[in-house]
Structure formats: structure tokens, C-alpha cells
Amino acid sequence: xxxxxxxxxxxxxxxxxxxxxxxxxxxxxxxxxxxxxxxxxxxxxxxxxxxxxxxxxxxxxxxxxxxxxxxxxxxxx
Numbered sequence: 001x002x003x004x005x006x007x008x009x010x011x012x013x014x015x016x017x018x019x020x021x022x023x024x025x026x027x028x029x030x031x032x033x034x035x036x037x038x039x040x041x042x043x044x045x046x047x048x049x050x051x052x053x054x055x056x057x058x059x060x061x062x063x064x065x066x067x068x069x070x071x072x073x074x075x076x077x
Contacts, residue, residue, distance in 0.1 A: 004057070011044045018043075018057040027064045 004019035020028070032039040043060065050059035 009043045010040045011047050016056070018055075018060060020057055020060060024061050024064055027068070028060055031064065031067050 002022040004021050005025070006017050006019050007025060008015060008017050010016075028042070029039055032042045035042065043056070046059050046063050047056055050056065054062075
């Protein structure tokens with residue numbers, strides 16, 4: 001796994017940055033593309049839903065993990 005790299009995002013018109021490993025950043029970009037959403041819009045959604053004690057980079061990592069866990073778990077409904 002690579003070291004975190006600082007990436008720039010724009011959330012609600014304000015620039016911010018997150019430090020993410022290349023693998024998480026690429027997975028996050030892939031999810032945004034899969035959903036047909038700009039990466040900044042997806043990041044803004046995650047930002048709005050995270051609790052104030054969770055950093056944005058952590059929230060993005062957890063979102064990516066949840067996305068792939070849900071995809072790997074078969075649904076029997």
C-alpha cells in the first residue's frame with residue numbers, strides 16, 4: 001500500500017484537501033464514475049453525512065470499504 005498523498009477537492013464552493021493512499025483515491029474515483037457522479041459531489045455527500053469527530057479522509061476510506069463490502073456480500077432479498 002502506498003503512502004497518503006494530499007488531494008484537492010471542492011466542497012460547496014470551498015477548496016479542501018484530503019490525504020489518501022493511491023489505492024483508496026483510485027477506488028473512490030471508480031465509485032464516483034460507476035455512480036455517474038463528479039468526485040467533488042460524492043465527497044460533498046460523504047462530508048455532509050460524517051460525524052464531526054471523523055475526518056473527511058477517514059470518512060472517504062470507510063465509504064470505499066462499505067461500498068466494496070456491500071458489493072461482495074450477496075443479497076438474498
